[in-house]
Amino acid sequence: MTGQEGTPMTEQRELLPTATGRQTVAALRTLLRPRRWLAGAGLLVLTSATAVGLFVAPLLGHVVDLVTTGAPASAITTPVVALAVVAVASGAATAWGLTLIARLGEGALAELRERFLDRALRLPLGQVERAGSGDLTSRAGNDLNAVASVVRSGLPELARSLLAIFLTLAGLAVLDWRFMAAALLAAPVQLYTVWWYGGRALPLYARQRVAVGAQQQQLLETIGGAPTVRALRRREQHLGLVTGRSQEAVDLTMRGVNLVTRFYARLNLAEFIGLSAVLATGFLLVRSGEVSIGAATAAALYFHNLFTPVNIALGLIDDVQSATAALVRIVGVADLPEPAAPPAPRTPADASLHADAVSHAYTADRPVLHEVTIAVPAGQRVALVGASGAGKSTLAGLVAGVHEPTSGSIRVGGVGIGDLDPAGRRAVALITQEVYVFAGTLAEDLRLARPDATDDELTAALEQVGAAEWAAALPEGLATVVGEGGHRLTAAQAQQLALARLVLADPAVAVLDEATAEAGSAGARVLEASVVAALQGRTGLLVAHRLTQAALADRVVVLDEGRIVESGSHDELRETPDGRYAELWRAWSGRRDADHAA
Incomplete structure (x- = not known):
């Protein structure tokens, strides 16, 4: 896989890979191989339809000859009926062939x-x-839509147009080879135009798609962090970033529009050259008596009929170039090699957690954790406490297998996190403050955790986390549609839904990263009880957003600048003079008392 080239405004992220040309072709072969019969049948039917349609021009030419020679009106009946039959047969066969290509x-x-x-x-x-x-x-x-658009409309039209071009040129040759030679005078201009356009379009579209991705990333960050942006009075700066990303995408799009405009202008020149050559050839051949007026008319009609398929085929180059730029990005992800499986996957002996001398850095110059060692016996709940940026979420992500530590090891039940068998990996679950409610019924959303769960088991899970009351009050209970376009859940309800999924999945180890952060004060108190209920019988590692969560844990670990500075029970640490946790507790209690007084 090859990396993507960023645009000037695109920040230097480690973008997902794109496929090479060879990898993309191999992927297409893999997709088309089991559908060879559809491709063959579709092309055969379209070839037949195009071949039948070629009879229209000579039949019209024959009618012209009959009229110019003064033939009776009855003589025209047969070719007119033949024209109708040809039109119906060609149309029906074309529809059938396009259907087969569309299925492919x-x-x-x-x-x-x-x-x-x-x-x-x-x-x-x-x-x-x-x-x-x-x-x-x-x-x-965007990328899947671009490929889908070409597949649904471009691919059938391209196949039909190419067949029409080759068979129409053959028809010109049958009339007189000089007609075909005259028509081909347009080819050098067309081929040069395609070469000129192709060398510029693909790199431009590749850059445009990277720019669109950067634009979407900036929008997601700005919208997702809107409260922080407002709190820090950074609205103008973020609007400037969004404007910069958007302007870059617009600039590249307009360059593409300019390129397409010049592309079609050159194609129009090629049409003029070809049609002029065919008409001049017809004039000379008719004057010399080598062909009839009807044959010259048929040749002109043939070439005129080439306008549409040639323009469609060459015009689709624009869509194909854009779709190719999209396809290499899709295949780059779809064909990523699977992570190497551990040589001998192992099942954890129990639900204990051990982090041994774990250090982690997102970049070489940005260490986040330093030699962190934590042991969590099976069934114990440990709360991680510390200021923002202390490394709590990073440690939680490492334990959950989201990241690999830069150094040190993490073990579950004595087995390294990377050596767990599939069952062992399912034994560790992560819940963050960012809970997604999927579009569908509440029951379907819950069954994401356990597809075979019965309605009674779903209800029991909701009851365990304190969500049964509001779930029962929904218009249709478990059958109520939630998520996008459905009943809107509150932040606390969405978090309880996630905790109910946790109960249904029944992992031995649960990692909760600020799972009550999105709820208000009243909602947080309810969620804290839900968290305790959901963690019954499990080993728990909690990133504590509120210190009341830490107070309910068996042990509290205090992180500061990526290092453990304190560890012990809530009561022990609270009573430690000048301790970091005691300082945090006093500050938090003061704010809580002030809020209650207000």
Whole structure:
């Protein structure tokens, strides 16, 4: 895989890979190989339809000859009926052939989309974070749509147009080889135009798609961080960043429009040259008596009929270039090699957690954790406490397998996190403050964690986390549509939904990264009880947003600048004079008391 070249405004992210030309061709072969019969049948039917349609021009030429020679009106009846039959047969065969080609394209597109989504869902979250979610979403949205557009409309039309071009040239040769030679005078201009355009379009479209991904990433960051942006009075700066990203995408798009305009201007010149040559040839051949007026008319009609397929075929180059730039980005993800499986996957002996001398840096000059060692016995709950940027979420992500530590090791039940067998990997679950409610019924959303769960089991999971009351009050209970376009859940309800999924998935180890941060004070108190209930019988590692969560844990670990500075029970640390946790507790308690008084 090769990396992508960024544009000037694009920040230097480690973007997801793109495929090489050879890899893209190999992927297309893999998609088309099982559909060879559809391709063959579709091309055969379209060839037949085009061949039948070629009879229109000579039949019209024959009618012209009959009229110019003064033939009776009855003599025209047969060619007119033949024209009608040819039109109906050609139209029916064309529709059938396009249907077969469409089935070929839709089947291949569906398989490509499934492969992309399957691989995207299994990408390491750390890799997605380094690339930025905008890169992945632009591939899943804009790029797939660009390929789909070409497959659905461009591919059938391209096949039909190419067949029409070759067979029409053959028809010109049958009339007189000099007609075909005259028509081909347009070819050098057309070929040069394609060469000129192709060398400029593909790099331009590749840069444009990277710019669109950067634009989406900036929009996601600005919208997602809107409260922080407003709090820090950074609105103008972020609007400037969005404007810069958008302007870059617009500039590249307008360069593409300018390129396409010049492309079509040159094609129009080629049409003028070819038609002039065919008409001049027809005039000379008719004057010398070598062909009839009807044959010259048929030749002119043939060439005129070439305008549409040639323009469609060459015009589709623009769409194909754009789709190719999109396809290499899609295949780059879809064909990513699977991570190497551990040589001997092992099952953890228990639900204990051990982080031994773990250090981590997102970049070489940006260390986040330094020699962190934590041991969490099976069934114990440990809360991570510290200021923003202390490394809490990073440590949680390492334990959950989102990132790999730069140095040190993380073990679950005595087995390294990378050596766990599939069952062992499912034994560790991560819940963050960013909970997604999927579009569908509440029951379908819950069954994402356990597809075979019964309605009674779903209800029991909701009851365990304190969500049964509001779930029962929904208009249709478990059958109520939630998520996009459905019933809107509050932040606390969405978090309880995530905790109910955790109960249904039943992992031995649960990592909760500020799972109550999105709720208000009242909602947070409810969620804290939900968290305790969901963690019953499990080993828990909690990134504590509120210190009341830490107070409920068996042990509290205080991080400061990526290092453990304190560890002990809530009561022990609270009573430690001049301790970091005691300082945090006093400050937090003071704010809480002030809020209650207000």
